[in-house]
Amino acid sequence: MSKLDFRKAAFFQSAPTLATCPPEVGREVAFAGRSNAGKSSAINCLTGNGKLARTSKTPGRTQLINYFQLGDEPLYLVDLPGYGFAKVPLATKKEWDKNLSEYLYERQSLVGLVLLMDIRQPMKEFDTMMLNWAVEREMAVQILLTKADKLKKGPAKSTQFAVQKQLKEANIDDLVSVQLFSSLKKSGVEQLATTLNQWLQPEPPTLACEPMSEPE
Template identity: 60%
Template sequence: MSTPIAFGKARFLTSAPSIRQCPPETGREVAFAGRSNAGKSSAINALTNNHRLARTSKTPGRTQLINFFTLGDEAYRLVDLPGYGYAKVSRELKEQWQRDLSEYLERRKTLQGLVLLMDIRHPLQEFDSAILHWAMQGQMPVHILLTKADKLSRSQVNNTLFKVHKELKNLGLHDNKLSLQPFSALSNSGVDELKSVLQSWLIPSDGACEEPNTGESEG
């Protein structure tokens, strides 16, 4: 049985202004991506039970850095990617973010999976679909968090889950590397399910990848 990931021991490691300044490709990491108003920082804080870990801002798009957090052991990391699709920045900067994000998802060897956050009231916006396509092209597992589920009734949540499943099939993106769940940072609903997904990515139970990638070999 694999050792449980110490989500409660998450600590800030470093920030990078671009993909070029990311830490060395050692160990294993899971990235969080989403629109700037999707509640990404709140979800990370709920996951780690530390409401000061990831900075939340009333100004969506303010955080423009790639932030790395260790999970008790520096071999395992969470990566908070810059929010997209809302920030009032130049087109040139937005295009640079898109290039960096695409490169990170497709080439980062230590990346084991992507958590894609969407407001459950506004799922599958244009850039969400673009990220899904990038991830699928790189054979990257994706777990979709439909955030702010507390804003809807249970029947509305279930209806949205059904519609998103259907839309993913229409986009040709529904396969065994793609999963989704409702989530609420406010009520901590869905935290255990999210932990289970991340645990399976960071420390596979089959033991096939039990040793973290040391990054010593050149690809």
């Protein structure tokens, strides 16, 4: 399996709803997280392009489903709207939630979810909701405990182990993995890239060959 070059990622399309997303060909991986989880920073860190996904000090600035294509193949990184928008009407929030759930449940080309959580505030209500949606679809999830540089190594590892324990107790640790990540220190990027390679370029199944019969 060849390694994908995430530096080739380029903006492809924005979509406000599932109906306006690109045709379902190829494979895509979605990035989701609360508005303060550092989602855009993680995408920019992975792709080595600080201007690819918009970053803002205003939570909830990303309000569309944004597609980034990797080279010429129909392989995409998808930046989902951040959750927790502070200054929008309740009706707008409900509409975004509806679009998000439809995308996660019905998008057949979606092969994995990267769920970002601030390491200082993991496993909040939104995170649990996203995990439940993904598990119902039997979809692989990679949890990024972002801003890991904000904690010393010992407490950061302790938080990772605590989240892993929760997943094991919920009996979903076979679908969900957890890693530490820091966009500032660029740590955890290789681990994330390896996971995305496996999701976007799965190994073809090996066919069992029947033994040749001896000539009579």
